[in-house]
Amino acid sequence: MKKFIFTIATIATLAGCKKSELDLGPFDQIETGKAFTTQADVTLAVNGMYSGLRGTYANSTWNIMADALADNLILSTSGRQTLTNFSEWRYNGNTSISFITSAYGVIRRANAILENIDKFPAGAFKDNAKAEALAVRAWQYFDIARYYAKTYVNATNTDSVAPYVTSTASDIMPSKEPVRQFYDKIAADLVAAEPLIAVNNGAGRINRAAVQGLLSRLYLYMGDYAKTIASANAALGTTPVLPALADVARVWRDETTNGVLFKVLNTTLDNINTPGVNYYQITSGNIRSEYVVEYNLRQAFTPTDVRSAAYITTSPYNGVQQNHVIKYAGRTGGILGVLDIKLLRTAEVLLNRAEAHLRSGNGTLALADLNLLRSQRYTDYQPLVGLTNDQILTEILRQRRLELAFEGDRFFDLKRLNLPINRDGTKGDRADGTGTTYLFLNMANTDHRFQLPYPSAETNFNTNFKQNPGY
């Protein structure tokens, strides 16, 4: 009997279990098809888009690359020798920056919002979400163009840049796009976003003034000075808000948002210290820089320039005095290197306008803008008067270099101006100009390396996506 019961019980269990036991799904993800069901989902997706920007700009080499590539920084011999591929111009498709990869990741997030937003009822929420997506997408494409392509002005019709993708289709093998057409699309996205986007979206999100400010940069790159001025006027309002003298340093400790049109937030809990670590770490209480301020640039920051102390400090490492960049030291009392990444400031927009005025032949307005900036930067400020247009331009460009130093601009600006990189071979990495000098000094404005190589993982796979010439 017992045998019988055991046998029956075993056979009964052999009959099997339910197939529904195999229906197991993830606990921390939702299927793509269900990602845009409610309006709250759109908010989640918008936040996701900005968290992507945090990846491309905060958790990356963004804040040092354009300075290390050019002549604002020099490699410190006592550092960890990071990014030497770039500062020594030895990059190729295998060792290039991954900016474009993460930028396309953000662009997809924007495209997904744009593809789904029409499901939702018309109104301010919808307009704003759509506009933010357009603006974020444009922002990414503009920076792709700055890294990888010739500028609008310098490009010929045969020069191309990465494809301008506007859908979330996953089976595409897109071809490159002519540079000028690409810039036109960026402009179109921003122009479409401008009227729809909210005037104030709160901290860390793009608002209307930021879109207008970015347009001023874009039009400057495109050489359209009238539109540069118009956009800058819209962004700056009647009285441009520049941080006061005392606030210049506070901007870099995230104590004020004066003069910041858009920044990507990097909170204490996000704890991304990459912006700081790109420049230095503290070892035994001393700053150990990867790159230090180039000697001549250091001299250009005069003692009465408040940016001097806000951006730079001089201290010894291994007994050797060096000029360290402290723009990314972090918040007061906070973790070294953890701070928001400023992507657009009023000072730049003002300089965009000044340059556009000048290039439109209006030296007076250009000088006024220049003096407005200088008045908030020099403790012994005296207005510049009686300068020739050439002198005004030189000073605008010099102020641009000083103002935006270590903020990811110099390399792009040289490229925009069609200038070569000429590094001073007589000056080393120490505060007094001695020490180890640059290994490589000059890059002609025609050098193919002004256009960074695309990742070979992409160009090898998608043969429509041709590598930049020269690599």
Add this chain to the structure above:
Amino acid sequence: MRKFVLLCCSFLIGLAAIAQNRTITGRVVDRDNNKVPNASVLVKGTNVGTSANADGQFSLSVAATAKTLVISAVGYTDRELNLTANTNYTIQIDPADKSLDEVVVVGYQSVKKRDLNGSISVIDNKEIAQKPISNFTQLLQGKSAGLQVIGQSGQPGQSGYMRIRGTGSINASSEPLIMVDGIAVTSTAFGLINPNDIENVSVLKDASAAAIYGARAGNGVIVVTTKRGKSGKPELRYSFQHGFVGLQPLNNVKLMDARQKLKYEYDAGVVNAIADSMIRNRITSGAFPAGSTLFNITAQQREDLWSLMESRGAGDWKKYYLQDGYTDQHEVALTGSSDKVRYYLSLNKFNEKGLMYMSRRDRTGGRFNIEYQAYEWLKTGVNLGVTHSTEYQNRELNNVQSPWRAYFTSNPYEPLYMPNGTYNLTFQGFSALEGQEKNTFFLDRIATFATLYAEAKPLKSLTLKTQLAMNYNTAKSESYLQPGSNLAAILGYSQKSDAGNQDFQYVATNTASWNKTINGEHNIDVLAGQEFTKRSFYSYQLAGNSMPSSTVTTIENAAQVQTATTSRSQFSIISYFGSVGYDWKKTYGVKLSARTDGSSRFGSNNRFSNFWAASAWWNIKKEAFMDKLSYISDLRLRSSVGTSGNVPNQFYGSLGTYALSSSYNQLPAAVPNQLANPDLTWEKNFNYDIGLEFGLFNNRITGTFDYYHRTTKDLLFPKNVSQATGFTSVLSNVGSVVNKGFEVSLSGDVIRKKDLNWNISFNYSQNDNKVTQLVSPDLPSTSNTRLTVGQELNTYFMVRWAGINPANGRNRYYRPDGSITETYSLNDQVMLEGKSPLAKFFGSINSNLRYKSFDLSLQFYYNGGNYIYNQMYRNAVGDGGNASSLAINQYTDALNYWTKPGDVVANPSITDASQKVNLASDKFLEKGDYITLRDVVIGYTLPSSITRKLGIAGFRFYVQGTNLWMGTKFRGTPEVGFPNRESGAATFSQPGQLTLYSYPTARTITVGLDIKF
């Protein structure tokens, strides 16, 4: 030869014999000439026979035509005696090879070893017990032809990579399915099992043996059975081992000493920071004139400075970054049985102080396997094992925190300490010693294995078995970024972080098997079964910042919570399987098997898949025509064909998803996570093989030949998508790969005498790997390897180096067309045909010698045909280089640089800026061939005459050496697993591709003893 002559003679004599009866007398003895009582003596093919008496004597009247006597006795193998004209014989019989009666588990069935008819290697406990290696997987290396084991690194307790018959996957796991007492476990859990608790390990290599495991058997199956109680009275064993652990020396390279390095830097025109500061001090004191530099002081002044630096320097940093390690092992085991109960109980402790500074691992475990015969027809049992391990893990990455990397990067002229007594941070800006002390990482694991079963025989021919097997693993890590440590200062915060995971799996298996022999010649066995597997993971990560003091180490003390996350995932499998076997008189046999698996990892369209296999075998020795060839003691031919599968590592790989786990400004966010691939399906293997097993001269020489062919279709791989989509890849089925090769095992008793035994065995495996089909002509797999049709998986794709131009000291490279250029371009990368990280052959050579009470065994392991990208060499021969390669120490090979036209050297000029770039090329791609003396054991076993007097059952003492010698041309250590644990384990699923400061290999000398009571 002698036997052959004998055979011929007996044949001739047989012809001459006349038809009448005669009486044969004889004495049956064992190998040592002791009498064997009560043996049975039969005339072959008749029932004429007798029994020997208690003294082994017999007398038997036989027909004159009788040619052969068969002598058999319990515990001995049958002996056939060819009769000659003699009428009196002394007949020696050999003890039966009991191991052939041992039962091994293969595919839900237990089979006697002698009845195994597949390509299955059985690794016996003796081969893996009592080794000073605390991870079981590494012990399997060299033990079975066709099973390749590559240590991931030398870290105590680290698992090995296992590959059966080649690499059949790229992105999905290439590891075999490991079944321990009926449950599939990870190699990590597997590695926590005490090797001494294992009865045997069967390596199922062919299609037939593995197919019953279906969807997960594509890479072969390793079936592990833990020890059962021995029959008979209780046996208590105590074992002890102590090992001395040191570094296995690096091959063919040597780091520069202080003078060599200083001179090298000087020649390269590099400003040495220490020398520079000494010069500045001398300028200040007035000893040197202002403006003095290393390059304008006199040669004597420079020499004096260098001498001073040398005397202050640490010299060889090995003595600081490494430590004198040891292993310590204690074990008590009790085994035995009574009429209803069989039991095996063991307790084990293994403590290891590893080679790297601070490295440590302690493992404690126990096992209790018990079986109870409740009724004559029903038995139940449980196998229960628990292991706890706790370890200190060194940082192991390509970064200043890694002590092993620091060994290569610290300059010999840099002092160990600063004048204030703290560790010198060196040019690296970080002391790995201080880091190991203050930024600790402890890992604690518990692995629990439980298998409960009941087995009933309601009918004599029917066995029903129901089994529940469970495996519960926890891992808990605690890392501390101690306040006041250098790293805390660098990062700007102190932090304590705890992380852990729980992993619970259960497998419910029910089987019914029916065995019947009809008319004594038809043997039939039928198996049907069903199985359900479910596995759940849960993990957490907690971190708190701003710890108040280094004396408190829990997160409750942190001023601020930094991280608190948990996550969860699970998968399940439903399976049905069955097999039918038939053989005729154990001479011809066939077996068919099939399995259906359903897995939660696939979309509902591809969820279920079917697998099948068929095999046939022929025991040639059983044939009548073999009787005459008595020197052939065993001859079997077998072949099989079948399918098996492999699942993706990803649990939800087919779904397109948005992840909800990120945030922006502390607000929740949704982020595209992966692209959908609704067509995602299993990797499918189609295998066939043929094998021959033979034994000669009463199995004095045995051997196996196997040929196999394995096709894997639908390889799982993250196939590129254009990055313009926002993704870089989508998990897809991308192509096919074929592994084919052969395996040879030979074993021979060179000497087989009473007091002296010498056995030599050898195994060799050769595997050819080739991609046969791909979705696109070629796919990059890593930055310097590719998948291409017609090539091995992950064949290197690199720029070829063409040596140094003797005229100007510059590096030269080949263009694809073979012409030479001094301009480096990635456009010159080419497929390096035949060069991949895959080994083309490997195997082992073993020698076992026993003389009276002494024994000596040697195991050599060899491996070759693979190529390794030697990044460590590239770093240490930095092309005279840029600052990054001069801040770190260099190999003496770097001194072989170009100085003047006509120099034919390996390295470029160190003063030419354009050459100071040390670019990646096949200059650093090296052959991975090596042979190593893996294991040497010298032992002494106390003779039983003495142990009896001492009142113990056995005593053995031994000395064992591990990794005593290696032969290779590779520069460094050619046994490369992952590049290093922290940055390479996940991304380099393929072992042996890159050297990058993984934990070094130890050389161990161990003494041990075993006492049995």
